[in-house]
Amino acid sequence: MERTIPKIKKSRGGLGDLRVRRSQDGLRSALLDLLNVRAFEDITVREIVDHADVGYTTFFRHFSSKEALLDAVIMVEIQRLTDASLPIYEAADGPGSCLALCDYVNDHRALWAALLTGGAAPKVREEMLRQSRNVTSTRAANTHLPMDLGNALAVAVILELLSWWLRQPLPWPADRVAEIMYDRVIKPAIAIS
Amino acid sequence: MERTIPKIKKSRGGLGDLRVRRSQDGLRSALLDLLNVRAFEDITVREIVDHADVGYTTFFRHFSSKEALLDAVIMVEIQRLTDASLPIYEAADGPGSCLALCDYVNDHRALWAALLTGGAAPKVREEMLRQSRNVTSTRAANTHLPMDLGNALAVAVILELLSWWLRQPLPWPADRVAEIMYDRVIKPAIAIS
Amino acid sequence: MERTIPKIKKSRGGLGDLRVRRSQDGLRSALLDLLNVRAFEDITVREIVDHADVGYTTFFRHFSSKEALLDAVIMVEIQRLTDASLPIYEAADGPGSCLALCDYVNDHRALWAALLTGGAAPKVREEMLRQSRNVTSTRAANTHLPMDLGNALAVAVILELLSWWLRQPLPWPADRVAEIMYDRVIKPAIAIS
Amino acid sequence: MERTIPKIKKSRGGLGDLRVRRSQDGLRSALLDLLNVRAFEDITVREIVDHADVGYTTFFRHFSSKEALLDAVIMVEIQRLTDASLPIYEAADGPGSCLALCDYVNDHRALWAALLTGGAAPKVREEMLRQSRNVTSTRAANTHLPMDLGNALAVAVILELLSWWLRQPLPWPADRVAEIMYDRVIKPAIAIS
DNA sequence: CTCTAATCGAGACGGTACGTCGCGTCTTACG
DNA sequence: CGTAAGACGCGACGTACCGTCTCGATTAGAG
Incomplete structure (x- = not known):
């Protein structure tokens, strides 16, 4: 029973x-x-x-539990985000995937503002990290950083950037943000130290 | 009454x-x-x-409340951390201040591992951001990013890096971590776009 | 909500x-x-x-609250007491109703000893007064006292008498107490001033 | 110590x-x-x-404790009341002592209203009973009631009467109340059954 | 189209933690 | 060096929310 x-x-x-x-x-x-x-x-x-x-x-x-529902919600939303901009972790097509990601978030500002505020943020980070681990599992170590660390830093910067963006009263255009993201996430990742 | x-x-x-x-x-x-x-x-x-x-x-x-106590604890500890490595946000003596910070954290691994785990982390981030705002208030805009965003990204990277470091079973030496921190925090901040 | x-x-x-x-x-x-x-x-x-x-x-x-529970308990018990000896306030069948009341109390000594001890007593008095007011509301003023006062004195004497009775180590027989009650409650109430 | x-x-x-x-x-x-x-x-x-x-x-x-202070206050006030109308318990000078008591209470309405309201009332009753026991200790049993019961009923009626009196918006004259008190306290006490 | 089993709504319940209030004790800093 | 201020321990209170549990009443969908 x-x-x-x-x-x-x-x-x-x-x-x-x-x-x-x-x-x-x-x-x-x-x-x-x-x-x-x-x-x-x-x-x-x-x-x-x-x-x-x-x-x-x-x-x-x-x-x-309440948390389980949040997990489910986040898993779905992150999946959608990832689908909309998969190759960003690959750094294959650098600026392009950044822009895709930013566009997608821009189209769902309210949702992502909610997800990046308060107690939901850590879970988003966790789930995003989990998914990014899967993506980058194949390609490795063309950088001087351990893969785990690289992923963690990338996710942290992406989320912090998005969070800041969504908090702005007069939001920047998505391409401007994508540019910053490229500079701060992709470029350092592909740099050969 | x-x-x-x-x-x-x-x-x-x-x-x-x-x-x-x-x-x-x-x-x-x-x-x-x-x-x-x-x-x-x-x-x-x-x-x-x-x-x-x-x-x-x-x-x-x-x-x-419990949260108020946590705030107080964090405020004190962040102050100590800042005192041990103030000029890191100034980028005056770049690698030096990074090393100072990492050394300090290394000397208090248990404490910082605790502070960067679970529900305490967001508060640490918030307080650190608050203090960093004060430091960088005068000197501004020698970068292409808004000051708020610059600070937020710096804090996010620092905390993520430290958090990763403290989670490692066989921790890296502090100078190695300081080097990464310099690459990822200081260098991007002083870059002429 | x-x-x-x-x-x-x-x-x-x-x-x-x-x-x-x-x-x-x-x-x-x-x-x-x-x-x-x-x-x-x-x-x-x-x-x-x-x-x-x-x-x-x-x-x-x-x-x-604790008091609300006490109120509920008392209301029920007083109702039972009243049901067992309703006409006492009417003085229709003087001694009879007194005896009925005393018999009922005698059959529930422990309960009424508890109700008339300590902090419960004032509430019992209050509730009994409330119920007695309803009973005597129609018939009035065949006495020289205001109805409120008459009721208050009657209730006070009844409760004091019962309280004393229940405190006695070797309790008197109910009919003896009923006799006193009749003398002190009913007789004064029907006296033509 | x-x-x-x-x-x-x-x-x-x-x-x-x-x-x-x-x-x-x-x-x-x-x-x-x-x-x-x-x-x-x-x-x-x-x-x-x-x-x-x-x-x-x-x-x-x-x-x-708070209660001890209340006890002290009550003891003093009851003593004063008793001094002002001692022989009431003696029934020697019936109506006269009743009037003395009512006059005294009338001169201190606020005080006695306070003492007979809420949690103070039981203590007043207790202390008054204690003092009345002393007074009637010598003279005994010229009535068919046990002395304890007689005292208890007398005190109960007196306090209930006074309490009712002080609650009235348009208070009765003291002599009117004294008359009732005489009827309900003294007369029953001296009645030879 | 009907039957049958799973889902649903309603809400009482036990439990854990919270934050508050008041009492009566005991330490401390100050005159 | 005594004494008033007030910090402290204690215990009870009443609240909020969680997650569990019955109990009927529906309702979907298989035959």
Whole structure:
């Protein structure tokens, strides 16, 4: 009689149960909405379910905790970001991928402002680092830095830059930011010391 | 009928009340001790006061919350770090100040490992940024970046680098790290775009 | 987002939620048990919930404070007492109702000894006065005293008499006490000044 | 090295130390002042000492607790009341002593309103009972009631009557109240059943 | 189109930590 | 060197939120 956590598993042969999908999507977007208003640590499960029009119990049927929901949300969003600008970690097409990334973020300012504020930021950093590790796993050490460190610094600079950008009252154009990102992330990474 | 919060004020010429100093110092070092064991968000006020041999209520006589104590601790430690390597933001003596900073951190590995782990890290970043703003307030704009952004990136890289360093099982020598720091923090800052 | 205080409302067609009834009844009788041991003001909420096998928080879900629980308990008990001897304030059947009341109290000595001891007594007096006001509201002023005063004196004498009775190591028989009560409560009330 | 509670003991050969007397009197009247404003149980020691312009520690030099101060205050006031109308318990001069008592209370309405409100009332009752026991100790059993019970009922009726009187917005004249008191306290007491 | 099993809503509950309040003790710095 | 100021330990309070648990009532989707 273990916990029944309906992870969109094909119940009875078909695709996911519509109710399950509706609940999970509702919770995800409810959290994102609330993140625009207050920091993650100040959001309660009760608020999320109220906003999502979902029963309190239902929350825990899908996510084991508030943090788990945040993780899920972040994983999805980072995946989208990565898909929109994959080669940035490759440094193959330097400025281009930076610009792609900045454009994507620019198109979702509210969302990324929320994700980079308060308690969500460390998780974003962590997940981004995790994904970047996968990407750079093949290509290695054409630099004098250990791969781990290189990735960590790259992620830190990217996030700090984006965070600063989104905080500006009169935001800079994306290409200007992409330029800085290239200077500070890609160039140091490909430099042969 | 206001809350009496004994802020080591020199009452009539002498130094503060010994008991006040003892309580506050005890709480500060108790928190630091516990930070070596578990993350800040998992430490309870009860644990802190037990470890400090101080009454539960007394905690709140001195700090309005767990976070306030952390702030106080961080402020002190960052001040010490800054004092040990002030001119790093000035880039006057580039590699020298980097080395000083790394040496200082190296001499307090446990403390800084604790400060850069878990929930404490964002506060460290914030306070460090605050102090760096003061330092660089006069000298400005010999770079193509806004001062705020320059500072934010510098702090982010420094902390990420230190955090990585302290996480290594077989730590690198301080001068090696200082070299990287110089490359990634000072050099980009003084670059003529 | 209002506080949910589960006031035995028929949820979903049935009678009150069983859990609610169990919690409230448990708390009520736990308080009564403890009142036999020590005075109300020396009883802590923690003791009550421990004795009732109920979570600490649950207490406040049902009663806003220790005093509110006492009020509830007293209201119930006084109601029972009144039901057992209603016409005493009417003086219709003078000695009879006095005897009924004394008999009832005699059958619940422990309970009433507890209620008339320590901090509970004033609340008992207050509630009894409140109920007596309802009873005597219609019939009035066949006496030379204002109704309020008459009620207050009657309640005071009744409670003092009962309190004394229950304190005696070798208690008097109920009919003897009822006789005194009749002399001191009913007779003065129906006296033509 | 036991607790030094300076009970107006002749320090240095004279009568009570003036400072001691001043502190104790100040605390007493401070408590009485505050009793006019809120109930005893809602008054804090801090408020008393602030109002009395006395150090916090000083309070406990003179009274072991808030309750002890109340006891002292009540003892004094009841003594005064008794002195003003001693023979009421004797029933020697029936109506006369009742009138004396009511007159005295009437001359100190605020004080007695305070004493008969809230947490102070039970203590007043207790102390009054104690004093009445002394008075009636000699003369006994010319009534069919046990002396203890007779006293208790008398005190209860007196206090209830006074309490009601002082609560009235348009108070009755003292002689009217004295008459009721005579009817309800003295007459039943001297009745030969 | 119906049946059956999984999901859902509602909310009471136990538990942990928090921060507050007041009491009564005890240290400390100062006159 | 005594004494007033006030820091301190203690214990209870009431709050907030978490994650668990029943219990019916729906509702999706397989046959």
